[in-house]
Amino acid sequence: MIIDAHSHVHDPVHSHIALLDEAGVDLAVLFGTRPHPERATDLASFRREMSVLDETISGRSSGPDDYQAARQELDSACAAYPDRFIGFGKVRPDLPAQQIAAEVEREIVGRGFRGIGELTPPPDGAGRLEPVLRAAADHGGLPVVVHGFAPTTARDLATLAGLARRHPTVPLVISQLGGLNWLTAIELARDTPNMYLELSTANIVFAVRLAIDEVPDRTLFGSDAPYGDPYLARATVERVTTSGALRDRVLGGTLAELLGL
Numbered sequence: 001m002i003i004d005a006h007s008h009v010h011d012p013v014h015s016h017i018a019l020l021d022e023a024g025v026d027l028a029v030l031f032g033t034r035p036h037p038e039r040a041t042d043l044a045s046f047r048r049e050m051s052v053l054d055e056t057i058s059g060r061s062s063g064p065d066d067y068q069a070a071r072q073e074l075d076s077a078c079a080a081y082p083d084r085f086i087g088f089g090k091v092r093p094d095l096p097a098q099q100i101a102a103e104v105e106r107e108i109v110g111r112g113f114r115g116i117g118e119l120t121p122p123p124d125g126a127g128r129l130e131p132v133l134r135a136a137a138d139h140g141g142l143p144v145v146v147h148g149f150a151p152t153t154a155r156d157l158a159t160l161a162g163l164a165r166r167h168p169t170v171p172l173v174i175s176q177l178g179g180l181n182w183l184t185a186i187e188l189a190r191d192t193p194n195m196y197l198e199l200s201t202a203n204i205v206f207a208v209r210l211a212i213d214e215v216p217d218r219t220l221f222g223s224d225a226p227y228g229d230p231y232l233a234r235a236t237v238e239r240v241t242t243s244g245a246l247r248d249r250v251l252g253g254t255l256a257e258l259l260g261l
Helices: 013-023 043-057 064-080 097-109 126-138 154-166 175-190 205-214 230-239 245-259
Strands: 003-008 027-031 085-089 115-119 144-146 172-174 195-198
Touching: 003 013, 003 230, 003 245, 013 064, 013 230, 027 064, 027 115, 064 085, 097 115, 097 126, 115 126, 126 144, 126 154, 154 172, 154 175, 154 195, 172 175, 175 195, 175 205, 205 230, 230 245
Parallel strands: 003 027, 027 085, 085 115, 115 144, 144 172, 172 195
Antiparallel strands: none
């Protein structure tokens, strides 16, 4: 079973299914999203979508209407293709701890999602995710996925490793291999047993090879589609591995174990 560990709702959704089919991917973890770069038809429209992305990954709070719209898109996509998508739900980390716990119970567990993410704390603000991990632990150790590329900082990665150690039953996934801080991410994951690395949008192929060599049981194939491409992301993993058990784990086996598939 090949599972893309990182993707976002596409518009239209069937275009995403076509990409998964082309790449030979069986399932994809699906996150809700505010920006839709796949809708862009020219540079100006692409800039508009990316300005929304900048707001999201910078941790600037969006209103409840934005969250609700993204949740509705995610619900619709998962309902349309329940055999292809594994839904992960997002919660607002700027809320009080009790409200975060309530949202995890209502919006994640209550909706049948399998994990939490992709979370986007502000730069050097990863510490505010502690109530999310606490709530994930209270529900049997739900996987939590955190944005790893800029503006996430090396200090954030260290903070996240500390949070993971305080909540050892929660699989904490750092997406995009930690971005420009990929070497730090690999070192932290190597030394933190419940910290995982998702490999999408890596800057250089060597980073993917090194991550798999150092953390073979906790590296996850992902595309970050529509920003990345499932076919190319799979090809990168296959380029730096040989056919066999290790490649199978990275391409889906490890995530299947985490999710009980």
